[in-house]
Amino acid sequence: FCRVVDVTLHADASTDEVYAQLSLLPENEEVVRRMREATEDGSGGEDGETVKQRFARMPHMFCKTLTASDTSTHGGFSVPRRAAEDCFPPLDYSQQRPSQELVAKDLHGTEWKFRHIYR
Structure with missing residues (x-):
């Protein structure tokens, strides 16, 4: 063991x-x-x-294959609610349309910006 x-x-x-x-x-x-x-x-x-x-102390993580709508300027970054609650900073629900910008850097150093929204 x-x-x-x-x-x-x-x-x-x-x-x-x-x-x-x-x-x-x-x-x-x-x-x-x-x-x-x-x-x-x-x-x-x-x-x-x-x-x-x-x-x-354990890192919270989830896996998602990105779709075109995740990276478009019209849509939002769609993830399961539990994953969002575990991994992302909390949304400000006092806003009319709660959202926040998330920035991720891939293995090649490219920054990807996403708008995390609650629907």
């Missing part, structure tokens, strides 16, 4: 292939045995606050 201690996301600029580099730490068999026992009897589970803190 191994524990994942680090994840680094990469992309190859020549092929646009994305991949992840994982750093693993071998687990001692005794540690694995104690973890199994704690899980089975319910005594070693993490409390809700510990789980929240662990997930708060």
Whole structure:
């Protein structure tokens, strides 16, 4: 057994292939045995606050294939609501038409500007 201690996301600029580099730490068999026992009897589970803190440090991400309407000046950048709430700064809902400009840089250094709107 191994524990994942680090994840680094990469992309190859020549092929646009994305991949992840994982750093693993071998687990001692005794540690694995104690973890199994704690899980089975319910005594070693993490409390809700510990789980929240662990997930708060994790990057939020989603994958989307861009469409012509995403990059047009007439439309908006359409993403699932959950992804938008997890990944983007919050929209100002006091505006009549809540929106914000998002700027992303691709692997080749080109900046892409999108208008994130709520519909």
